[in-house]
Amino acid sequence: MPDVLLWLTLLGVFDAAIDCYDCEQWNRPQEPFRIYGNTWYVGTGGLASILIDTDAGLILLDGGLPQSAEVIVGNISALGFRPKDIRFIGLSHAHFDHAGGIGALQRLNGATVVASQDAAKALRAGSLQSNDPQFGGGMTGQMFPAVADVLGVADGWQMRMGGVTLTALHTPGHTWGGMSWTWQACEKDRCLDVVYVDSLSPVSRTGYRFSDGLGDVLGETLGRVANLDCDIMLSTHDFSFGLHQKLAQGAKAFIDDQGCRSRADKTLIQLEKRLKSEQP
Numbered sequence: 001m002p003d004v005l006l007w008l009t010l011l012g013v014f015d016a017a018i019d020c021y022d023c024e025q026w027n028r029p030q031e032p033f034r035i036y037g038n039t040w041y042v043g044t045g046g047l048a049s050i051l052i053d054t055d056a057g058l059i060l061l062d063g064g065l066p067q068s069a070e071v072i073v074g075n076i077s078a079l080g081f082r083p084k085d086i087r088f089i090g091l092s093h094a095h096f097d098h099a100g101g102i103g104a105l106q107r108l109n110g111a112t113v114v115a116s117q118d119a120a121k122a123l124r125a126g127s128l129q130s131n132d133p134q135f136g137g138g139m140t141g142q143m144f145p146a147v148a149d150v151l152g153v154a155d156g157w158q159m160r161m162g163g164v165t166l167t168a169l170h171t172p173g174h175t176w177g178g179m180s181w182t183w184q185a186c187e188k189d190r191c192l193d194v195v196y197v198d199s200l201s202p203v204s205r206t207g208y209r210f211s212d213g214l215g216d217v218l219g220e221t222l223g224r225v226a227n228l229d230c231d232i233m234l235s236t237h238d239f240s241f242g243l244h245q246k247l248a249q250g251a252k253a254f255i256d257d258q259g260c261r262s263r264a265d266k267t268l269i270q271l272e273k274r275l276k277s278e279q280p
C-alpha cells in the first residue's frame with residue numbers, strides 16, 4: 001500500500017465499504033492511464049473516474065463506491081498527481097456506485113462537488129429520493145455516504161479553470177438528475193471533444209414504469225446525446241464505453257466520433273423494449 005493511502009486510512013478518511021453482489025468485481029484494481037491530452041482514467045476496473053488536468057488544479061468526475069475512493073486516490077498518486085489538488089468533483093448520477101466515494105474524496109481536498117439539482121438533493125441526504133427508478137423495492141444501495149456541501153447546477157452550467165471549460169449537460173433518463181459532462185482535450189494542435197456520458201439504461205425496481213414520464217425524457221436525452229460534438233465517448237461503467245477492449249487496442253481506440261451516436265442508438269433499442277414490456 002503506498003504511504004499516502006496508509007496514512008489516509010489511519011486518519012479514517014475513507015467511508016465503510018458497501019457490500020453488494022457486483023461490488024467486488026466493480027471495484028477491482030485498474031492501472032490508471034492517459035486517455036488523451038489532459039484526460040486520464042483513474043477509476044477501478046468496473047467503475048469510471050475521470051481526471052482532467054488543468055493549469056489551475058484537477059477536476060475529477062465520479063467517485064465510484066465508498067471503497068473505490070482508496071483505489072482512485074492510489075491511481076491519481078501513481079500518475080504523479082496530488083489528490084489534494086482536486087478543485088472540482090462532478091457527479092454523473094446519485095447512485096451508490098458513482099457517488100459513494102465522493103464524500104471521502106471531498107474530505108481530502110475540500111473540492112467543490114457539482115451535481116444536478118436533483119442529484120444534489122440525494123447526495124446531501126445520502127440516500128435515493130422517492131422519484132428515483134431504483135428507490136425502494138429491496139434494491140441495493142438505497143443509502144450511501146452523504147456529502148454535505150454540494151453545488152446543484154442546471155443544464156449548460158460551465159466552469160472555466162486553468163484553460164479548460166467544463167460544461168454540464170443534463171441528460172435525465174437513468175435517473176431524473178442525470179448529468180453528462182463535456183470538455184476539450186488537446187495534444188499538440190489537435191483538440192478533441194470529450195463527453196463523459198451518464199448511465200442511460202432504463203433500469204429500475206420491480207413495478208416502476210418508465211412509461212409514466214421518464215421514458216419520454218430518456219428518449220429526448222438519447223436524441224441529444226446522438227447529436228453531441230463527441231470525439232471521445234466515456235461513461236460510468238467499463239462496459240458502457242468498452243474500456244477494456246479499447247485499452248487492449250491502445251489509447252487511440254478511444255477516439256471515435258460515432259461513439260455517442262452508437263451508444264444512443266443501442267440504448268434506444270433497450271428503451272423501446274422496456275416500454276413495450278410495460279404495456280398491459
Ligand SMILES: [Zn+2]
Binds near residue numbers: 093095174199
Ligand atoms: Zn445508476
